[in-house]
Amino acid sequence: MDKQFLIYLMIMSLITYAIRAIPLVFINKKITNPTIQSFLDYIPYTVLAAMTFPDIFYSTGHLISGIVATIIIIYASYKELSLIQVACIGCFVVVMIELIL
Secondary structure: OOHHHHHHHHHHHHHHHHHHHHHHHHOOOOOOOHHHHHHHHHHHHHHHHHHHHHHHHHOOOOHHHHHHHHHHHHHHHHOOOOHHHHHHHHHHHHHHHHHHO
16 A cells, blocks of 8 residues: 555544544533534534435436425425335436436
């Protein structure tokens, strides 16, 4: 392996470890502030959305099918359909639009 690659790998590993270890070391008590607790509760959902949302548009054959399917699944989610129903609706919409285009 390249020596420079190993150096980069070690630096990235240390940064990743530090991000997880520093809060454990410096925050000794339970967080009781409701605002901070509410903020921390939403972080996993925000990270998941940030990682998956761009892929919704680029995983289909045409950008328009991803956009239309996203609009429809947001509406289906708003109507409180189950996750399986929303996923099936999204897949169906993408396939139909891909067949048309």
